[in-house]
Amino acid sequence: MDYTVVGAGAGVAVLLLVVVVLVRRRSSGARQSKRAHDAAQKREPPVALGETYEFGVTEFADHHSGDRVAVGKVEGFVVFTEDVPTRVSEGDVIRATVTSFNRDETSADAIFEGTA
Incomplete structure (x- = not known):
């Protein structure tokens, strides 16, 4: 058994897992930001003209x-x-x-x- 190939494969698997976690975390933040933005666009302004x-x-x-x-x-x-x-x-x-x-x-x- 070639341990170099097994080690390289494990390293690639860990790297892919890290990338997936980072992408999901970033897209989760983007979704949360989008929801907050959409909610803000639907609310009445908390300020009034002339005030x-x-x-x-x-x-x-x-x-x-x-x-x-x-x-x-x-x-x-x-x-x-x-x-x-x-x-x-x-x-x-x-x-x-x-x-x-x-x-x-x-x-x-x-x-x-x-x-x-």
Whole structure:
């Protein structure tokens, strides 16, 4: 019996098992993310036009307007805030007034009012 062939076969089997586990784990996370995304699209926005909210800045992005906007969330709902001063950093808490929703009401645009 050639133990080299048996050892190589066992190594290949373990490697395939590891690959299958990693792929399943990744696809499970993707399914969970998709379910959360779908549920978020079906709910009513937790913000209202003209109302002011406080939330933390999670990042800055270039918005469709071409300007730098602060991105944050109110109850998991994404709010893009314009006219944020450069002194504001990620992690800062800001106040912003909601001015509009995107077409599907899955995010909102807001105007910076101040820091909290």
